[in-house]
Amino acid sequence: MKKMFIKDRISWILFFVIWVAAGDALILLDDGIEIHTESLLYLNILQLILLNLFLIWRFIVETSFYRSLTSMQKHEVGDWNEAVPEAHFGSEEITRETILCASRSLQMQISHLKAEQAEHLDYVTSWVHEVKTPLTAMKLILDDKQGMEDVIDQWMKIYALVDQQLHVARLPDLQHDFILKKVSLQSMVVPEIQDLAKWCIEKNLEIDLVNTDKVVTTDPKWCRFLIRQVLSNAVKYSPVDGKIHITGENESDGRILLRIIDEGNGINPADLPKVFEKGFTGDAGRKSNAATGLGLYLADAVAERLGHLIHIESKRGTTVTIHYFPSNMFDEVTKM
Structure with missing residues (x-):
């Protein structure tokens, strides 16, 4: 200067x-x-x-x-209107007024964009709720018919995608939409298995539950969504007559681990660092036109916001581990 x-x-x-x-x-x-x-x-x-x-x-x-x-x-300046210093000379006053005018204009644009975003979010949320209602009714109708397995399969795929879109729309405001509770792993895992039962039966998959009676601190609704993304991948990529192992484990530091292990072909080692990236499908996903590349990305995003950690490894098959922290460690993780 x-x-x-x-x-x-x-x-x-x-x-x-x-x-x-x-x-x-x-x-x-x-x-x-x-x-x-x-x-x-x-x-x-x-x-x-x-x-x-x-x-x-x-x-x-x-x-x-x-x-x-x-x-x-x-x-980092929170409010430029208050932070801009007072001017002592005419040239400084011109500079100050120019900055304040630009700041006010930018704030108006941001407010306008936020309003549009909120309006769009309300529309998407409302639309998804409206779509889920006839889908539920269609499922009830189809359950009474015979020879409609293919239609039911398509219904399940549509329902899963719509449900995923609903959670995507709510994800930015997740911090205002979750309530932490003490809940058992089994109470969250079993309903998700039941929802995927038809696909499991078609592939003759066996689900092995071990020590899932363990109690963790989480938001049940969002944690079920997290488990749903992982479990649906395990079912999708498991071989016919395969087996999915779901186990709960205690760690010495108080953590509780939920492991979901499938017997599929596994993940290419070169793809492992990218599996949580948005839109990444990997070798297996590219072979399936149904892969969206959102499942694990959403699982990781939800886990981070809930204060959990999710880890994936693949040797023979794929193992996804969700780490649940005790209350004292949970507070530290959520502040990171």
Whole structure:
């Protein structure tokens, strides 16, 4: 900032040099003025000192406003209307008003976008609820018919996608939509297995539940959605006549682990670091046109917001582990 100040004031300094030089020339050339060389030198030094003092004073006064603006750039500012410093000069007042005008305009645009987003979210949520109602009625009708297995399969896929879309719409405001409770793993896992029972029967899959009576702290609705994404993948990629193992385990630090293990072909090691990325389907997903690349992404996003951790490994088959923390560790994780 010092260099910039000197550069902007170079015309002042040149004018001073010319002024002093002209005065010295007049004194030296005028025979009527008698002055010793030492006195003239002292006079020039005095003027130079006064110039430096003047520039220092102006630097302190004129740059305080811009130093405050520079500090605002380095730190996060909540409200620019309050943070912009007061102006002392006319040029600073123009700069201040320009910044405030731009800030107000940006705030209006942000408010407008938030309103549009909220309106769109309300529309999507309402639409999904409306669509789920006839789908439920259609399921009841189809249950009374014979030879409608293919139609029921399609219904299940539509219902799952609609339910997933509903949770996607609500995900940004999840922190306002969950209630933590003490709930057993079994009470969340079993209903999801029942919803997927038809697909399991078609592939003759065996579901093995072990130690799922363990109690964890979570939001049951959102945690069921998390488990649903993992379990549906396990069913989808399991071989015919395969087996899915679902186990609960206690860790020495108080954590409770829920493991969902399938016997499928597993995940390519090169794909493992990307499985939680939005839209990533991997080798297995590219072979299936039904893969959306959202399941594990949503599972990871929900787990993070609930204060859980989700981990996946794949050697023979795929193992997905959900970590549930005790209440004291849960608070630490949710603050991360």
